[in-house]
Amino acid sequence: MAMEQMTQPVQRLEKPRHRRKMPSEANIFLVLIGIALVFELLGWLLVGQSFLFNRQRLVVMILQVSVIGIISVGVTQVIITGGIDLSSGSVVGLTAMVAASLAQTSDYARAVYPMLTDMPVLVPVLAGLAAGAVAGLINGSLIAYTGIPPFIATLGMMVAARGMAKWYTRGQPVSMLSDNYAAIGSGIWPVVIFLLVALIFHIALRYTRYGKFTYAIGANMQAARVSGIDVGRHLIKVYAIAGLLSGLAGVVLSARAISGQAGMGVAYELDAIAAAVIGGTSLSGGVGRITGTVIGTIILGVMTSGFTFLRIDAYYQEIVKGVIIVAAVVADQYRQRKRRKA
Amino acid sequence: MISPVTMRAVRDSGAVPNSEFLLEVEGVRKTFPGVIALDDVSFRLRRGSVHALMGENGAGKSTLMKIIAGIYTPDSGSFKLRGNEIELNSPLDALENGIAMIHQELNLMPYMTVAENIWIRREPKNAFGFVDHRALREKTEELFSRLNIRIDPEINVGELSVANRQMVEIAKAVSYESDVLIMDEPTSALTEREVEHLFEIIRALKAEGKGIVYITHKMNELFEIADEVSVFRDGHYIGTHKADEVTRDDIIRMMVGREITQMFPKEEVPIGDVVLSVKNLTLKGVFHDISFDVRAGEILGLAGLVGSGRSNVAEALFGVTPATSGEISINGRAIDVKTPAIAMRHGMAFLTEDRKDTGCFLVLDILENMQMAVLRDRYVKRGFVSEAEVARECERMREALRIKTPDLNERIENLSGGNQQKVLIGRWLLTRPRILILDEPTRGIDVGAKAEIHRLITKLASEGVAVIMISSEMPEVLGMSDRIMVMHEGRVTGFLDRAEASQVKIMELAAQ
Numbered sequence: 001m002a003m004e005q006m007t008q009p010v011q012r013l014e015k016p017r018h019r020r021k022m023p024s025e026a027n028i029f030l031v032l033i034g035i036a037l038v039f040e041l042l043g044w045l046l047v048g049q050s051f052l053f054n055r056q057r058l059v060v061m062i063l064q065v066s067v068i069g070i071i072s073v074g075v076t077q078v079i080i081t082g083g084i085d086l087s088s089g090s091v092v093g094l095t096a097m098v099a100a101s102l103a104q105t106s107d108y109a110r111a112v113y114p115m116l117t118d119m120p121v122l123v124p125v126l127a128g129l130a131a132g133a134v135a136g137l138i139n140g141s142l143i144a145y146t147g148i149p150p151f152i153a154t155l156g157m158m159v160a161a162r163g164m165a166k167w168y169t170r171g172q173p174v175s176m177l178s179d180n181y182a183a184i185g186s187g188i189w190p191v192v193i194f195l196l197v198a199l200i201f202h203i204a205l206r207y208t209r210y211g212k213f214t215y216a217i218g219a220n221m222q223a224a225r226v227s228g229i230d231v232g233r234h235l236i237k238v239y240a241i242a243g244l245l246s247g248l249a250g251v252v253l254s255a256r257a258i259s260g261q262a263g264m265g266v267a268y269e270l271d272a273i274a275a276a277v278i279g280g281t282s283l284s285g286g287v288g289r290i291t292g293t294v295i296g297t298i299i300l301g302v303m304t305s306g307f308t309f310l311r312i313d314a315y316y317q318e319i320v321k322g323v324i325i326v327a328a329v330v331a332d333q334y335r336q337r338k339r340r341k342a
Numbered sequence: 343m344i345s346p347v348t349m350r351a352v353r354d355s356g357a358v359p360n361s362e363f364l365l366e367v368e369g370v371r372k373t374f375p376g377v378i379a380l381d382d383v384s385f386r387l388r389r390g391s392v393h394a395l396m397g398e399n400g401a402g403k404s405t406l407m408k409i410i411a412g413i414y415t416p417d418s419g420s421f422k423l424r425g426n427e428i429e430l431n432s433p434l435d436a437l438e439n440g441i442a443m444i445h446q447e448l449n450l451m452p453y454m455t456v457a458e459n460i461w462i463r464r465e466p467k468n469a470f471g472f473v474d475h476r477a478l479r480e481k482t483e484e485l486f487s488r489l490n491i492r493i494d495p496e497i498n499v500g501e502l503s504v505a506n507r508q509m510v511e512i513a514k515a516v517s518y519e520s521d522v523l524i525m526d527e528p529t530s531a532l533t534e535r536e537v538e539h540l541f542e543i544i545r546a547l548k549a550e551g552k553g554i555v556y557i558t559h560k561m562n563e564l565f566e567i568a569d570e571v572s573v574f575r576d577g578h579y580i581g582t583h584k585a586d587e588v589t590r591d592d593i594i595r596m597m598v599g600r601e602i603t604q605m606f607p608k609e610e611v612p613i614g615d616v617v618l619s620v621k622n623l624t625l626k627g628v629f630h631d632i633s634f635d636v637r638a639g640e641i642l643g644l645a646g647l648v649g650s651g652r653s654n655v656a657e658a659l660f661g662v663t664p665a666t667s668g669e670i671s672i673n674g675r676a677i678d679v680k681t682p683a684i685a686m687r688h689g690m691a692f693l694t695e696d697r698k699d700t701g702c703f704l705v706l707d708i709l710e711n712m713q714m715a716v717l718r719d720r721y722v723k724r725g726f727v728s729e730a731e732v733a734r735e736c737e738r739m740r741e742a743l744r745i746k747t748p749d750l751n752e753r754i755e756n757l758s759g760g761n762q763q764k765v766l767i768g769r770w771l772l773t774r775p776r777i778l779i780l781d782e783p784t785r786g787i788d789v790g791a792k793a794e795i796h797r798l799i800t801k802l803a804s805e806g807v808a809v810i811m812i813s814s815e816m817p818e819v820l821g822m823s824d825r826i827m828v829m830h831e832g833r834v835t836g837f838l839d840r841a842e843a844s845q846v847k848i849m850e851l852a853a854q
Binding site for chain 1: 714
């Protein structure tokens with residue numbers, strides 16, 4: 001098309017506004033630093049030691065948040081499409097069971113599959129990932145083809161997947177897992193997996209068509225449809241990826257615990273959603289970044305670790321966590337209202 | 343000026359001042375950002391009369407009505423109710439002062455009974471403070487018998503037909519002892535017999551001395567039910583006449599009688615072969631038997647009143663809401679347009695009517711807004727978007743379309759309506775369409791941007807693009823189109839060539 005012929009010098013009527021946008025992560029990062037410093041200060045005052053300068057504590061903290069972090073990378077993408085995934089915690093439980101049942105050693109007389117012991121480590125890992133992906137696929141298909149709200153579809157999956165996890169071994173834990181499998185969850189590996197997953201999807205969201213379409217659907221589903229995006233198919237992809245990542249979290253968690261238990265991952269979906277929201281992902285869709293989610297995950301970890309460090313009751317931890325989540329959303333709403341007025 | 347509260351107290355005391363006019367509006371002006379919706383408009387409603395408001399889409403009828411109903415506050419002008427100056431600050435203010443609006447989109451709660459809906463907030467209570475259902479029923483029956491309405495007061499509103507719901511709305515308005523009733527195209531969803539019943543009720547209300555503001559596009563209704571008619575055009579008041587002293591032609595002339603002041607940069611370009619051919623396209627209950635051809639380089643205007651099915655035809659062509667029967671062929675080949683993606687694959691592009699609802703990704707930046715459609719088949723390698731290349735193309739588009747923004751990374755919601763529209767046009771031009779469907783391409787944007795968009799459309803046509811342009815603005819349709827297709831109530835009522843087309847002719851076909 002000969003649009004070039006129309007090219008004429010542009011009148012720059014509006015002065016360039018030098019409002020060099022700070023990445024929204026900067027704010028969240030400052031919040032993280034602030035919270036850490038408060039604990040540092042309280043540490044010296046109340047316990048008489050440093051909170052931050054303790055290598056072991058930091059390692060434990062990062063390890064603890066890795067599993068939630070892996071989940072929240074998927075959940076962030078779901079929330080960017082304007083949806084929600086309540087099933088992640090249950091899917092973690094289910095996939096932990098499935099993966100562990102294929103990672104048992106032959107020394108154990110009462111293995112779930114006596115014929116399938118001493119399998120190469122890839123087998124349980126792939127089985128866990130596949131189970132998670134299938135759960136996500138079902139979520140996505142329900143949302144895309146029946147038009148039920150994501151809240152309901154994933155609520156159903158949350159209940160059903162937990163039930164399946166319990167049914168799988170009639171509630172018995174799956175133990176005696178191979179050393180190779182256990183290695184996935186030991187040392188620094190969970191952290192490496194978390195950061196790798198975060199990096200991959202950070203790139204995917206920012207630089208690929210998959211990412212652009214994800215934001216488009218969340219920003220305006222109707223406009224996305226009119227722009228030729230196959231919204232249903234794309235949503236299925238996003239939910240399947242979220243399920244796959246929950247599966248990965250299930251694998252990591254069962255490897256770390258060296259056992260699979262049906263009760264694993266209870267309420268993890270809430271922490272994952274909280275991490276995304278604290279990290280600046282908007283529940284109304286179209287806005288959010290993986291970097292923010294990573295920081296949000298670490299904020300949650302710092303708080304848990306800090307409260308433990310100060311020997312504050314677990315009850316208070318939950319109360320404060322609740323307040324922080326609500327405060328994050330209020331701040332988000334406030335920001336949006338201000339933007340609309342501007 | 344009397345406050346609404348005082349006014350209400352006076353009304354409740356029963357000492358209703360008697361004045362000839364229920365309502366007198368004078369010199370009212372209302373502006374919205376970038377648009378003057380009403381300018382120096384006057385309007386008077388007599389007791390016991392039906393006063394029709396007429397005008398094209400966007401003439402200002404709805405704005406005036408919303409001012410009377412307390413939804414908008416006018417920027418200036420005076421507003422007298424029963425001879426007293428008053429200022430209404432909310433719809434509730436209006437309601438409590440005896441002005442009730444019967445909404446086009448009905449405002450009833452489907453899971454509550456008819457009686458509960460009518461007396462909501464004012465339910466009769468028994469000694470314990472609970473709702474007295476018997477009294478509720480009796481009050482409703484009394485009201486219905488007065489209006490000659492036959493509906494069971496205890497049935498859920500959700501189970502009623504549209505016509506009956508409308509009756510309930512009217513009864514509700516009357517239950518407030520309103521003496522000004524505003525009806526906005528009340529017959530648009532009614533059958534002939536239901537219309538008859540509605541008119542009976544209107545006559546009964548008239549006999550009680552109430553005043554009715556009646557908005558309609560239908561000429562025959564006007565002569566059947568209205569006593570007076572006021573005509574509006576482009577936010578201006580044109581005139582008021584007794585209904586039995588004017589003819590249909592007078593009114594059409596008043597509605598359209600305007601010079602085409604804007605210059606349209608229409609060029610004569612060679613018209614090529616038929617690109618898009620539509621045969622007997624039907625979407626059950628929405629539009630029927632639509633057939634037309636569009637040729638390369640041709641601009642086909644689509645005229646008709648709001649609700650005539652113009653936009654629905656466009657949506658069916660593009661696969662947004664696929665048609666139920668009929669045939670669409672492109673370059674002679676029949677295609678089944680089930681989704682927008684299929685339409686795009688065949689070279690179609692569709693600028694939707696509603697920028698906010700179906701156009702912009704408000705929270706995303708200009709660059710992302712512009713590239714979203716083209717990414718389907720270009721500028722992507724192995725899933726990765728070629729950022730530099732697409733940014734360069736978008737930058738070119740920005741210059742070509744003169745989008746006024748310092749930075750493509752600005753969120754689109756920070757742009758003016760005209761610039762947003764240009765971004766969306768850019769989105770479609772990047773896909774290099776051969777058939778361009780434009781639904782109200784210049785609605786709500788300023789004159790300068792309008793002219794630029796008109797120039798652009800002409801330019802595209804000269805490059806051989808087939809253009810279908812829906813517009814409610816007569817001068818735009820007349821100025822831009824090679825041919826005009828007029829629709830009325832889901833059917834094509836005629837085609838007009840550029841040479842023979844005039845506002846009067848279009849209006850005659852559009853408002854039969």
